[in-house]
Amino acid sequence: MITQYTWPTPNGHKVSILIAELGLENDVVAVDINTGDQFAPDFLRISPNNRIPAIVDYDPADGGDPVSVFETGAILMYLAEKEGRFLPGPDEFRGRKSVMEWLMWQMGGLGPMAGQAHHFRQSMGGEDVPYGVERYSNEVRRLYGVMDKRLTEAEWLGGDDYSIADMACWPWARSSRRQGVDKAELPSVKRWFDAMSARPGVQMGMELLADKRGSKAMTPESRDLLFGAGQFERE
Secondary structure, eight states: OEEEEEOSSHHHHHHHHHHHHHTOOEEEEEOOTTTTGGGOHHHHHHOTTOOSOEEEESSOTTSSSOEEEESHHHHHHHHHHHHTOSSOOTTSHHHHHHHHHHHHHIIIIIHHHHHHHHHHHHSSTTOOOHHHHHHHHHHHHHHHHHHHHHHHHOSBTTBSSOOHHHHHHHHHHTTGGGGTOOGGGOHHHHHHHHHHHTOHHHHHHHHTTGGGTTOSOOOHHHHHHHHSGGGSOOO
16 A cells, blocks of 8 residues: 655656556545645655655565655665566666656756746746746757757657656646746647647546646645745745
8 A cells, every 4th residue: 555645746657657557555634735745844854855756655665664755766676676667677777777867857857947946937926037938948948959859869868668768747837828838830740749748547546536636726825835935845
């Protein structure tokens, strides 16, 4: 049994998609990041960075006590390795290397830059920050160009097989227009995006907490929790 502590954001969807693709028995704890649930002591014990998602695995491979995992890259690797799917094993070192490269590319590049582009383009509450818009929009367009070139050379980001690298990137690509990118101008990204969109596991993962998605307006309080002084851990 896996418990997901999550919220319907791109980072949350990475893990919910993998759990759905793996067909794992799981339950869900909604962590409303707009109201400060991420600072609850019980959540901080499993996610000390006060960010979603995190998981608790009640049936770890060593048969011992439950294992908690935080940070999306670590969660994706943990579950894929435990189940032996969507990440080549150590004996397939070339394929594993490629999947790990593109997973790290998402974690260090696409996710942070897409998030910043969205923030400055959509979430500033009417404030005009031209340098922020230009800086992050240009970088995220560059990254999509890198992805399009890769997907012209290979069917999936990691190579011939669908993997956790694709699951990590797809939720961010879903909102590309809000980042200033039109997937119609990137034919290989569009082909890949549509192929993933048709997968039942992706659709199921996206359904998780769908009723919470887009249901709230940004308030000064939630903005402070997400971007201001309120995001710092409480005593």
